[in-house]
Amino acid sequence: MTTDQTRRDVLGVLATSALAPLLPIAGIHAQSTEDLKVREAAVGANAAIGDRDKNKELLRAAFEAVEKGDAALYWALLADDVTFSITGTTSWSRTFVGKTEVRDKLLVPLRNQLDGANRCSAKRFIGAGNVVVVEARGLNRTKAGQAYENRYCWVFGMEAGRVHSIKEYADTQLVRKVLSPPPI
C-alpha cells in the first residue's frame, strides 16, 4: 500500500457517516484531522521501514493523541471488522465484534462512566510480524470521583495498517472494584 493510499484510507474512514456520530463522543477535535494527516504522512513516507515499524509508529501516534484525550487516529486505525476481547470474567469481559459494537457496547459506555475523555499513557510497543503489543497505564477518574488508573497490555493484530483484533489484559480486579457494569 502506498503512502497516499494509506492516508486516503484513514481519512476516508474518518469521514464516513457511520463513524461521524462517534467523533464528538470520543473527544475528537476538529484539528485532529490535520494532526492525523501529518502523522500518517510522516509514517507512510518513510519507505525504508518495514510493516512492523509502520504498525508500531501508527499505534504510537494514535496513543500519543489518546493520552491527550483525542481518539481520532485510534479510531481511524480500527478496521470495520475489528474484534476486541477483554480477558477475565468481569461484566466488561467479552469479545466485542465489529467497530460499531466496540463503539456502542464498550467505548461509549466506558466513556460515560469517566470524568472526561478516556486517556492512557502507553510506554512500550513490541512489534513482531503483524502484531504490536502495547503496555499502558490509564489516566482516568470516574464520574463518581474514583481514580481509574488501570494497567493494560493490548495485543493488536494488524493488517495493511489497520487493527483487526485487540486482546486486552488488564487489572480486572480494578475493573470490578471501580467500574459499574455496562448497560446491556
Next chain:
Amino acid sequence: MAEAENRKIVEQAHAALALGQTRPYHDMLADNVKWTVMGSTAWSKTWVGRNSVLTDLFGELRSQFVEDAIHITTQAYYADGDFVAVEGKGHNRTKAGLAYENEYCWIYELSSGKVTEVVEYSDTDLISRVLGSPRR
C-alpha cells in the same frame, strides 16, 4: 541477531515448562531478575532476584495447587529487540478444589541471553478470588 536468539530462549524455556521441565525456564532468569505481577492483589508486587522469584513466587504458587507444579501452555511469542512478549494460559487446580486457569501476557526483557525483567499481566480478579495469599 539478539532478537531471534531471545525468542528462541524464551520459546524453548516455555516449551520445556509445558512438558513439566522447569530447568530451562529457571536457567533463563538472570540472578538479579525483577518479576512484577501487575495489579493490587496479594500477589501483585515486584520480586527481586532469581532466588526470590523461584522461592517466594513460584514456590508459594505451587504450594497452593493440588499438584506441586505450575501448568502453563503458550499460544504466541512476539520478539522485538530486547523484548519477548508471550501469551499463555494456566491449567491448574487449587488445593481447595477450584480451577485456576488464568490468562497471561508476559513481557520478558533480556540482556546477554538472560531475562532481566518480567512484567506479568493476568486476570487479577481471578487471582483474588481463587488464590490464597502468599506466606511472604
